[in-house]
Amino acid sequence: MxxxxxxxxxxxxxxxxxxxxxxxxxxxxxxxxxxxxxxxxxxxxKPVLSKSEWQKKLTPEQFHVTREKGTEPPFSGIYLNNKESGMYHCVCCDSPLFSSEKKYCSGTGWPSFSEAHGTSGSDESNTGILRRVDTSLGPARTEVICKQCEAHLGHVFPDGPGPTGQRFCINSVALKFKPSKH
Structure with missing residues (x-):
């Protein structure tokens, strides 16, 4: 053993x-x-909030996606077509998650990123995300959660652009965008 x-x-x-x-x-x-x-x-x-505290802090849709592992409808998210420079943070805890520099149009209906903010090569230890196996719909997928508050963000798939080939498919309601200060 x-x-x-x-x-x-x-x-x-x-x-x-x-x-x-x-x-x-x-x-x-x-x-x-x-x-x-x-x-x-x-x-x-930070200390974990109770279910009722999360419900007070978040909108019903944000709560459903981030705390109950829901998904927003495709092509409905406010950040799907956002092309501004800046950083996408967790809507629950404000942890920085994805840079606009790694955002691209995948045509899938959700904001897509080729890597998480803080990634160095294949090392994600300095990012704000964690990966978990998700079998809730049958076949195994890889869920993406916030490292700080464990909010459900979306999933990552192996059909993205090079060099990593990853597509982080993230719900807009799980994110808060902060534009770059020029």
Missing amino acids: ARFLCALRSLPFREVPGWAVRGRADQGGLRASTGPEDAGSLTKR
Whole structure:
């Protein structure tokens, strides 16, 4: 079993599952859970809000997408055709997530990005996102969540432009755009 665990540690995982580090004091700068209020958490973040607190803070659509893993209708999002320079932040916690420099038109109906802000090559450890396996619709997809508050943002697919070939398909209602100050 120890050899198996050592072999797993050497693989290039983008996210460590909560069960793998629960109870440890620190995992590469990420805080493991310390109590029931943040059970399974791996992230540096502010205290978790309750469901009713999130509902007060967010619009019903923002709450549905970010806290209940919903999806806005295609071609309906306010940032789909946004071409301004700036940064896209998490609507829940204001963490910077995606740069307008990596935004492109995928034709899918949602804002698309080729990489998350802070990506260095294939290293996403300095980004504001985490990836999780999502099997809610059957076949496995890769969900994208905010590292700080665990808001559902969208999904990432392997059909994007080069050099990474990734398409981060993100819900507009999960984002807050801040234009660049020239």
